[in-house]
Amino acid sequence: MKILSLKLRNFKGIRSFEIDTQGKDVNVFGDNGTGKTTLADAFMWLLFDKDSNNRKDFQIKTLKPDGEPEHGLEHSVEAALELEDGSQLILKKVFQEKWTKKRGSATAEFTGHTTDYFVDGVPVQKKEYDAKIAEIADEEIFRLLTDPRYFNEVLHWQKRRELLLEVCGDVSDAEVIATNAELSRLSDFLGNRTIEQHRRVIQARRTEINKELEKIPVRIDEVKLGLPDVSDITNPGKLQNDIDILRERLKAKQEELAQAKAGGRVAEKTKQLRMLEAEILELEKQCRAKYETEIQEKRESLKSVQEEYFELMAAISGMEKSLELRHEELASIDNKITTLRAKWHEENNKQFEFKQNDICPACGQKLPEEKLQEARGRALAEFNRQKAEKLEAISADGKQLKAHADAIRTEIEQLSTKIAEARKELQSREIVVERLKDTIQNLEQKLKYATANDDTFKAKYIEKFNLEKEIAALQENNTEIIAAIQKEIDEITASIAALEQAKARLQAREAGMRRIEELKEQERKLAAEYEELEQQLYLTEEFVRTKVRMLEDKINSKFKLARFKLFNTLVNGGIEECCETTFQGVPYSNLNNGARLNIGLDIINTLAEHFGFAPVVFIDNAESVTNILPTKGQQIRLIVSANDKKLRVEVMQNDSSK
Structure with a gap:
């Protein structure tokens, strides 16, 4: 897509300006503040209601020296475009103030703004206008292909990474495994999971195992501290037999007591x-x-x-x-x-x-x-x-x-x-x-x-009272015998309780020792499982390292200048996803302006080929680059020139790059 002409009226301080590009690359010269960037702002506003920095809320009106906007002006941008199929399209947008005279008032009052839209000179609704632009290109794709800074300085690294994988294609797991025989074991434990899903499973399980391994010694110590002392038990094997003998004696004494209490x-x-x-x-x-x-x-x-x-x-x-x-x-x-x-x-x-x-x-x-x-x-x-x-x-x-x-x-x-x-x-x-x-x-x-x-x-109540007196007198004679039997019963009961307590201590100690052995066995199994997970993690990391090399080589082959680092190696030997643009080994953030620009243009060329769409590219501060990389799309280079107090346009006649 090329700009054939671009007209501005009262837009951000530019009273009237027109470029006739003849569909060629254009150099626009001007001193600082003369409105070079305003051309890019105007074109982006014409398409998407935003400036070149993707801001929707920016000042369109021409301002007076006191900073207040001039009222009553029409602010318009019009562009004649040549589309990818060779057809032409004229877009125009007019922004103006709305003044309304209320009933009974002699003067009109400012009540807001209106925006009018035109396609090929015909007034249309905003919905139709936006639909027409959407037929040309998606807004984000357009910004990617028209602004050399957008990919590296605006787009989030995860979006950059997704876009590169979309453009260049991913490397399948089967392709990676085929390059390294050691990785063939991955299929034994991956199941239906991807490498990344299995890595998350391993990491989660390792964390869980580590927590369990940390807890086991503490649990063993707790069990040991809770083990009862049984050093006073000299005949542990005979305890139950002694208890059974005492219970038989107790039963006999209880029957004897019942007979004594019930007597005659x-x-x-x-x-x-x-x-x-x-x-x-x-x-x-x-x-x-x-x-x-x-x-x-x-x-x-x-x-x-x-x-x-x-x-x-x-x-x-x-x-x-x-x-x-x-x-x-x-x-x-x-x-x-x-x-x-x-x-x-x-x-x-x-x-x-x-x-x-x-x-x-x-x-x-x-x-x-x-x-x-x-x-x-x-x-x-x-x-x-x-x-x-x-x-x-x-x-x-x-x-x-x-x-x-x-x-x-x-x-x-x-x-x-x-x-x-x-x-x-x-x-x-x-x-x-x-x-x-x-x-x-x-x-x-x-x-x-x-x-x-x-x-x-x-009479019955008196009879009951007398009968109770008789029973009490009879029981008084039996008291000493009952007391003696009860004493023997209490002594046998105490002996049984002591033996039962000793038996309980033995059982508690045996249970504690079994628990200690269970915890030690659990510790051995967890350690073995952890070792197996380490082996699996190594294989997944080796898989990712292999895939990194293959993927970066595949992606970098699509670009002339730009190179991409898609993974970082961590201190623990693992890797994490990233997306960093480099040129000759230098990260994008450390490059000079010229290198950054050409890297951005290189990326635009590859993306334009992928999307099958090459719109105009606005290059700001073009004077700082001596050898600007050609692009598939038309270039409008904005050049700082102290001698040009008004914008000057130079249409490039030699357009061999297209």
């Missing part, structure tokens, strides 16, 4: 006591049952009466509310009747008045007396008719209101009677409620002392 009459009397206690319990239930049943019945009656009481209260409340509403309605009707009565008297007291002009309006002569009397008679008759109709209507309304009032008074009397009757019923129910409450309270008091008033229960 004590057992018989105890049996009698249990039977008596059961009888007492049953008597107590019977004594309470008769009161509990009656109390329950009374409580149910109370609940029923209380529900009726509250329902009646609610009914009374409803009737009182209705009565109140009827009184209010009656008062309103009485007021209306009073008003109608006053209106009737007012209408009835009206007197006939007749005023008649005795001069004929047609001829101007005085009317005859008989005509005047006739007119008066008609007026009086009409007055009497209307008065009678109004009085009759008022009387009808009054009668209707009175009938309604009488009906309401009847309702009031009926409601008042019902309320009085309901209140009497409420009082009677309240008396029933209080009586039931008193009855329940008396029954509950009797329930409390139900057994105390029962002679049979009292």
Whole structure:
């Protein structure tokens, strides 16, 4: 793609400027501040609404000496382009202020900006304009191919690396393995994973193994510290046998004790006591049952009466509310009747008045007396008719209101009677409620002392007391024998506990020793696994080193000047991905401006060939380079020239590089 012409109007301080390139390379000369970089800014703004530094928010307007923009100007850029297929395209964009005169105001006010778009001289919407540019090239691809600095100074290294692999192609794992027989073992453990995925698995597992190996000695020490002392156990093999013998002796003594406690009459009397206690319990239930049943019945009656009481209260409340509403309605009707009565008297007291002009309006002569009397008679008759109709209507309304009032008074009397009757019923129910409450309270008091008033229960309780005294007397004689047997039982139990404790210590020590052996075996297995992982890691690193050499050679072969370092070797022998551009072994960041420019142009040439698209290349500070590398695309070289106080364009006639 070539620029055939470029026109600027009021753009970033350039009032009017036009380049006619004839599709050739162009040198633009100018002193600092004359607007050389503005040409690149204008072209990028025309395409992508950004300047040459990829900034969207930059000042387009021409500024006055005080720094304020000049108002009322149109800011435009127009370019005639020759596309890759030989066709031509004219793009134009106009940016201007919008001034609006509000209703009632004599002056217009600034209300924003507008941008107009043109394709081949035809106005279009922004969406159509952007779509047309997108047909030519993607914005990032365009910047890559038009700005020599973009690849190395703007693009992130990971994006640079991805782009190089896209342009030059990656090296497959199979190709790498085929170059080194030692790498054939990789397929044994890679499975479905890639080299990088397996390296991450190895690194993660190594870290995990290291953590485990660090913990094992600590765990062994903890187990050793927790091992119980068994130096006092002289016969570990006979411990269980000794415990079994003592348990048999204990069982025999416990049976002997049970027989001593249960002996003869004590057992018989105890049996009698249990039977008596059961009888007492049953008597107590019977004594309470008769009161509990009656109390329950009374409580149910109370609940029923209380529900009726509250329902009646609610009914009374409803009737009182209705009565109140009827009184209010009656008062309103009485007021209306009073008003109608006053209106009737007012209408009835009206007197006939007749005023008649005795001069004929047609001829101007005085009317005859008989005509005047006739007119008066008609007026009086009409007055009497209307008065009678109004009085009759008022009387009808009054009668209707009175009938309604009488009906309401009847309702009031009926409601008042019902309320009085309901209140009497409420009082009677309240008396029933209080009586039931008193009855329940008396029954509950009797329930409390139900057994105390029962002679049979009292007799049985006395019988129980006497039987307990007999049993206690019988047991007193057996106390010494029971105490002796119990002492022997306690001694045997203590001996068993001591032997059980010794056995537990032996078992705990044996378990601890087994755990130590398990940890040592785990340590040996982890060490063996770690060694195997180290071997695998070495093979993956050897694979990556081989691939690095092959990949860098493949990529570097695509460029004349630029060389690329795609991997860094770490202190531990490993490698990490990177993307550093070099020239004759010198990193891009340490190159002079001339070398940086030519390296950027070299990269542009390779990328242009890959994308099949060679747009114009803007070269800023071109005066600093004596031998600029030719490019596939048109070059516009921006050259600082102190003698040129205005921009000067020189079209290059010899264009052998294209």
